[in-house]
Amino acid sequence: MTRPLHLLALAGLSPQVVTETIWCLAQGPSPRLPRRITVLTTGAGREVAEKLLPPALRQLGAQLGAALPMPEWRLLTGPDGGVLDDIVTEADNRHAADAIFAAVAEATLDEGSDIHLSIAGGRKTMGALAALAIGLCGREGDVLSHVLVDPRLLGRADFFFPPDPPALLTLPEGGTVSTAEAGLTLAEIPFVRLRAQWRPGRDAGAFAAAVAAAQQRLAPPRLSVDVARREVLLGERRLRLPPTPLGILLWLAERARAAAPPLAWRGAQEARRLADECLAALARTAGDRDLGAARRALAQGMERGYLAEKVSRLNRAFREALGPAAEPFLIRAEGRRPMTGYRLALPPGAITILEDARGR
Structure with a gap:
């Protein structure tokens, strides 16, 4: 029996990656839709996503014929405990790593659901950290992915998924592009599962400590x-x-x-x-x-x-x-x-x- 799906998605200032991922998951011979959506983002990312993502999810749900859950927000915090608006210093990066790792570790403790982790959004460092975190904590059935999209439609406020019927969108340089040309593809990324090398818990600790624990076991x-x-x-x-x-x-x-x-x-x-x-x-x-x-x-x-x-x-x-x-x-x-x-x-x-x- 297939377990419920928990979509864990990184997002910066382009929350479109969430709906693009869900649209891709709904395609193909074995469609899956998330029962839960958690968005890991910055303070600035949440401001954008709170305005754009809920209506886009309702529209996508209507097109797919299924009500989609509204997102839960998981905000990255900085050295002072406040919400990060961006990752610009080494200390920001270290604290972001801890926050991303904690979110992934906590999600994988739910034995009743599979995790689909999308690293399509946010800064590159966020994607790298999340990929390492799922490697430390991931189980059989958990998936890591990235969404590929036509560059002409990338990050547009008027494109969150290919609508049915397709629409024509105006390009900044002139001319139009059809949403039918989105070329939206979900690229699954294989990863090595190291969960057995250490014992993640609800208080999993810092990212660096988890890496050291796994490395010690591998040594x-x-x-x-x-x-x-x-x-x-x-x-x-x-x-x-x-x-x-x-x-x-x-x-x-x-x-x-x-x-x-x-x-x-x-x-x-x-x-x-x-x-x-x-x-x-x-x-x-x-x-x-x-x-x-x-x-x-x-x-x-x-x-x-x-x-x-x-x-x-x-x-x-x-x-x-x-x-x-x-x-x-x-x-x-x-x-x-x-x-x-x-x-x-x-x-x-x-x-x-x-x-x-x-x-x-």
Whole structure:
């Protein structure tokens, strides 16, 4: 079942892009009309659009035989919190980026509708920012587009869509042009959907922060175990761990750096050897109390239940800290019981171990 359509359109001083987009959407074998229209514009753009757009939408609706919704206005604000009349400074551009991103992110949170984002209007910088925003937030079913129109009819106050029947319009340089020659075309623009790389919410934050969050997810994962600080860095996320889980992670990280096989053991001798390895790592992170508890637990060699509980605890902490971005850092359980093995799947070059000041 097709979901309702929300048209999100950029507009400067030429609100015609809204009706031109809707007219194009109504053409073809699978016509779609918006149930909701939101116009992102400046203060100056709204003054023009408020006068021209509502009557044009009513006329277009009458021609199409369907009542079109009246537009909702989403105004760009500047550094002082006031409405922007234009984007002329670096600060204006930064705040416009935040406002456009917030509008797009908020629209995509509505799971009951598809978004059609038109970047035909407004300044070029607005279109570039909106295209990047839909790339960060867009879902399957969301569309990015631009309207192409005959230059002779571009931005005219007497042309909002091709009327039926066509009309003759006078050209400034003399002569006339028929609206039948508008050549109105909706050009859909493919875009890469990065929504899965971060978690947009109703308080999505600044545009630059969202770009950084997505970029961090796309960057190769890196793990740093800081023994001195008793914490780890998962990419850029700092996480403090209790001494025993930290020691287990240190052990697994050192094995991964040495390209050792997954932790698996057969027989008492192998269990004893692995217990000694584990205790040596714990001695660098744990105090006497925690280390003593580990020695008692591993007195007969490495126990599967002991390691499984610590791995589960580590993975839970990573997921709570990073959500979906935790995936590369999780400790993997491989093979079937009772031969399950454990390993940190990061490549050796992605792991750093920082020792404490005593060089232990």
